[in-house]
Amino acid sequence: MPVRNALDALTMRPTRFLASSWPWRSLAYLTGGALLGFATIFVVLGLLGAGLVLSVVVIGVAGYLATILSGVAVGRLERWRMRLIDRDALPDPHRRPDRPGLRAWLMCRLREQATWRELGYAMVSAAVLCWIDAAVVFAAAVVPTTFLFAPVYMTDRPLAYTLPQTLLAPIGWVIAAYPVTAWAGARAAMARAILAPRSDDTDAKLVELTRSRARLVDAFEVERRRIERDLHDGAQQRLVALSMQLGLARLEVTSGSPAEAPLVAAQDLARQALAELRELIRGVHPKVLTDRGLAAAVGDAAGHAPVPVDLDLRIDRRLPEAVEVAAYFVVVETLANVAKHSQATRAAVTANVHGGRLYLDVRDDGRGGADPGRGSGLVGLADRVAAVGGTVALSSPPGGPTLVHVEIPCES
Structure with missing residues (x-):
C-alpha cells in the first residue's frame, strides 16, 4: 500500500x-x-x-x-x-x-x-x-x-x-x-x-445544488410550455386548415372521379397527423393543466388511458405550478406503465391535499413485479418528484397489485 x-x-x-x-x-x-x-x-x-x-x-x-x-x-x-x-x-x-x-x-x-x-x-x-x-x-x-x-x-x-x-x-x-x-x-x-x-459547508453546497436543480426543472418546464404553445398555435392550426381545404376540394370533384380517392386518402392522413400531434402536445405539456389545474388534467389523462381508470381526486384548489406538473406526469407515466407492463384490467388514481402536502396514489390490479432497475421510467419519476422536494414509494409484489405512492410538499 x-x-x-x-x-x-x-x-x-x-x-x-x-x-x-x-x-x-x-x-x-x-x-x-x-x-x-x-x-x-x-x-x-x-x-x-x-x-x-x-x-x-x-x-x-x-x-x-x-x-x-x-x-x-x-x-x-x-x-x-x-x-x-x-x-x-x-x-x-x-x-x-x-x-x-x-x-x-x-x-x-x-x-x-x-x-x-x-x-x-x-x-x-x-x-x-x-x-x-x-x-x-x-x-x-x-x-x-x-x-x-x-x-x-x-x-x-x-x-x-x-x-x-x-x-x-x-x-x-x-x-x-x-x-x-x-x-x-x-x-x-x-x-x-x-x-x-464541515457538515455545514456540505449542507450549504447541497442546498445550492437543490436550488440549481429546481431552477433547471423550472426552465425545462418553461421550454416545454413554449413548445406546446408553438405546436398548438402553429402546426396544429395548419393541419386543421389543411384538412378543411382537402374537404372543400372533395366537394368540388364529382363522385367516382379519379381525383376523389387521392383526396380522401390525403384527408385521412391529415386527420391522423392531427390526432398524433394532439397526443404529442398532451405529452409535452397539456393545456388543460395550465388552464384548469391538476384534477382536470388527471381526468383528461385517465380518459385517454388504455385501461379503465377510477378517479378519486379531492383537490379543491390550485397547487403550485411545479407540483401540478410533477404530479401530472407521475400519473401519465404510471398509467403508461400499467398499459405496457402490468397486464392490468383496471387502475385507480386517488389524490388529496392534507397538512400542506399532496398525497397521490396510482394502483392497478396487474401482475406486479415492477422493478425500477429495468427501465420502466420509475427512476425518472423519482427524480422529477425529488426536484420539487417530494418522495416516491413503490409496492409491487409478484402477482400484484402495484401501488405507486407519491408525497409532494405543496406549500410555498
Whole structure:
C-alpha cells in the first residue's frame, strides 16, 4: 500500500525512509510554513494599520475587510502546500456566489463559516505555528550545517577539535529527519482538522445544488410550455386548415372521379397527423393543466388511458405550478406503465391535499413485479418528484397489485 502522508512515512524501514523524499518534503513544508506565517504577520499588521489610519473615511473599512478575508488566501495556500506531505487533497469548502460581482462574492464569503475558520487558522499560524516551524527548521538544518563548516569559521582551533564536529553533521541530519517529518505530519493534521469542509459547508453546497436543480426543472418546464404553445398555435392550426381545404376540394370533384380517392386518402392522413400531434402536445405539456389545474388534467389523462381508470381526486384548489406538473406526469407515466407492463384490467388514481402536502396514489390490479432497475421510467419519476422536494414509494409484489405512492410538499 503506498504511503499517503508524512506520518505514515515514519513507519517505513529507516533505510527506506531516509532514502525517500519525505524528509525533504517535510523540511520544505515547514520552511514554507514559517515564511507564510511571518508574511501573514506583516500583511495583517499592515492591513490593520491602514484600516486604523483610514478609519476617518469610509475606505478604512476596506482594510478591515481585507484583514478578515486574508484567511481565505492563507487557507488556499495551505491547502496547496499540504500536497507536499499529504497526498489526499483537501477540497475547497467555499461555494460559488449566487450572482457575479465583487459585492456578491464578499457577502457570500462573509456568511460562510469556512471563512472564519480560515481566519482563525491564519491567526494561529502567525502567532504560534510559524515560530515552531522556524525553530524546528533551525534545529534540524542550520545547527548540523554549522557543525559541518566548523573548520572554516573555527580557524583558531586545532583540526582535532573541529573534525569531530564536522563528522557529527551527517549524524545530526539523519536524526533530525524524524522529528522534522513528525512535526510536519502533525502540523498538517492540525491544518486539515481546521480547514477541512464541515457538515455545514456540505449542507450549504447541497442546498445550492437543490436550488440549481429546481431552477433547471423550472426552465425545462418553461421550454416545454413554449413548445406546446408553438405546436398548438402553429402546426396544429395548419393541419386543421389543411384538412378543411382537402374537404372543400372533395366537394368540388364529382363522385367516382379519379381525383376523389387521392383526396380522401390525403384527408385521412391529415386527420391522423392531427390526432398524433394532439397526443404529442398532451405529452409535452397539456393545456388543460395550465388552464384548469391538476384534477382536470388527471381526468383528461385517465380518459385517454388504455385501461379503465377510477378517479378519486379531492383537490379543491390550485397547487403550485411545479407540483401540478410533477404530479401530472407521475400519473401519465404510471398509467403508461400499467398499459405496457402490468397486464392490468383496471387502475385507480386517488389524490388529496392534507397538512400542506399532496398525497397521490396510482394502483392497478396487474401482475406486479415492477422493478425500477429495468427501465420502466420509475427512476425518472423519482427524480422529477425529488426536484420539487417530494418522495416516491413503490409496492409491487409478484402477482400484484402495484401501488405507486407519491408525497409532494405543496406549500410555498
